[in-house]
Amino acid sequence: MVRLLAALAVVPAMRLAVARYAVPPGSADRAGCDGCGAPTGLDRPLPALGPAARCPVCRTRVGAAPGAVELALATAMWVFALTGGPAGARLAVAWWLAWAVPLALVDAAVHRLPDRLTYPAAAGVWALLGMAALAGAGPAPWLRATAAGLVLGAGFAATTLLLGRRGFGLGDAKLALGAGALLGWYGWPVLVFGLALAVTLSAVVGLGLLAARRVRWSSHLPFGPFLILGTALALLLTP
Template identity: 75%
Template sequence: MVAEPTGRPVGSRAARALAVLAVAPVLRLAVLRHAVPPGAAIRTGCDACGTPIGLARPWPALGPAARCGRCAARVGPPPGTVELALAAAVGVLLLAGPPAAVLAATAWWLGWAIPLTFVDAAVHRLPDRLTGPAAAGTWLLLGVAALAGAGPAPWLRATAAGVALALFFAATTLLLGARGFGLGDAKLALGVGALLGWYGWAVLVAGLLLALLLSGVAGVALLAARRVAWRSHLPFGPFLALGALAALLLT
């Protein structure tokens, strides 16, 4: 087995990468189930033929081809996009290189942020079944990191940052109605704020500004391409997740 300059076998790193990518079917399943209009029940089968969607055979639409295993109808996100997003998330973790305890919290949040991004882009909603575990798990794992040696200060700041960012989004909803951010964005912001707040208030502000900048650039580009109208409402969840990732990389 070939060894890297550090002495770590190349095969072991490849095995870990393949193990991470094996999570892709689970993430694609989460997108398939929850990418439904508000108020609708979660999807349980192929829209075309009704074949059950799950992690048991015949595994419809869970592979990169995103097609039903029985009727070959296209179901869910475009082919390979979930897998590509997961690979990019792993790359962010490798580049950011947080301490082991914080790495667990970051990986947990990313695991929920990927399906949330695809669901929001598809149907403009951020389900509580995904935002709740994302925020709660991130907060708890950061608490473990605090107990593991980081101390209470960054965890208390992360808690305050998550609440503050969520209240900011919720306030825009109450004050501006449909022109503001949605309550789903506020719930997503709980986890985002906690994760970025762990590193400091400046990182939290940077993540929010980057998210606003990305959404603005995307809106202008779509208007220029005549893909949306002036009064169209773009889902903000994907930009909030991307802004958080960019802030982590800058940190």
């Protein structure tokens, strides 16, 4: 019951984050309805948008589809409930998943991973894993997690510098800092497994969309949701 109440408490904040940041790269954060311009509370801590995520004036949808945030959060809670490890590490998982939900929805909508979500996600994971190390896990897994996050983030950033639009975006690299740290805490094989799952999932979905003629070979799928899914699956399957 406590977990359910905590989840319900963060739903408005997640819906607010998706509505505010699901705008094209380079655009100002959304502060009102795209349809009529009416303020919807996006510039205040408590948004006026309800579960339907529609403007109270013209009923235009603003942000995630109705139920999308709740469904993603329920999945995140399931992942957290089945993830093993010490309490401190599981707390880091919970923190990262809370940020991963709006990140996945924003990236899927507009191919964007905003710094205001990726940086707190990574910083919180690093700090909470550090606390887990001090609480008894020892420095080895924390140092490995730190190295894994930096290696994965740097690897993603390198593809951007070398391949441009054909590589991963810098937003993916920042997301990888937290994802890599979490996976690295559980071991280098888990990191490799999570990345392999993410790449495989993106390839399968991409081929499916190509077969259905929903995208072209030149299309660029957002990788953030796949990295989040791959990380979550790797955590679930890790003993």
